[in-house]
Amino acid sequence: MASRSDAEAAANAATGRPRVAVFRPDDERLESAVSLLSDLGVEPVPDPMLAVEPTGETPRENADYVVLTSKTGAELAAEAGWEPGASTVCAIGPATSASMEAVGYAVDLVPDEYTSSGLVETLESEADLDGASVEVARSDHGSPVLLDGLSAAGADVHETVLYRLVRPPESGDAVDLAASGDLDAACFTSSLTVEHFFEAATERGTTDAVAVGLDRAVVGAIGEPTRETLTAFGIDADVVASEATFDALARETVAAVDR
Incomplete structure (x- = not known):
């Protein structure tokens, strides 16, 4: 604008x-x-x-869980033709969930608290994360709380940077x-x-x-x-x-x- x-x-x-x-x-x-x-x-x-600068990367395939944290991430993944396959698809909040559904992704899990820590708590309560593979696809400025929390719960966590955020x-x-x-x-x-x-x-x-x-x-x-x-x-x-x-x-x- x-x-x-x-x-x-x-x-x-x-x-x-x-x-x-x-x-x-x-x-x-x-x-x-x-x-x-x-x-x-x-x-x-x-x-x-x-402002968004796409990296050209796409989320890893075949993870047990895939986490997307933004509308931008959902759109970039869809534009690249990525499909979640059998992965359990997680959105960090309702706005991200709506954006994911708008580009054709079925969302399996949205936390009650729309934060990184809220998503970790929800996954811990609803899934066995010990040894589970979790793919987190987001910007280059994502909070370490999500990765650290999932790792502490025993998950094998991988992060893919889909885009960079610049001023x-x-x-x-x-x-x-x-x-x-x-x-x-x-x-x-x-x-x-x-x-x-x-x-x-x-x-x-x-x-x-x-x-x-x-x-x-x-x-x-x-x-x-x-x-x-x-x-x-x-x-x-x-x-x-x-x-x-x-x-x-x-x-x-x-x-x-x-x-």
């Missing part, structure tokens, strides 16, 4: 609506996030801090607004969005001003790992979503802005 012009920014400022930043990849996920925030009565600040060079609108004190809230959807946000601030030489701006704003984190990354950058999360979905994060962050 293109950066906003000065005229657009001035027009939006005139509405008096709170400005809420969102950092989804620049595809239908960002469009959907913008639509939701608009429906919630705020001014979305779309700032795509993530688009045009990103940074929300960074500028935070630095000038004009951002009311931010919805951080992963640790990597936090890292890329502050990388952009460092390039601009506005890290201190951004920290002050975020301290004045409502900062939302999609889960505990994202909250911990914010803490590492000296930022307190005001909201940690009750479930690891953007819908919950957006609604709960906007509700905090309105208090």
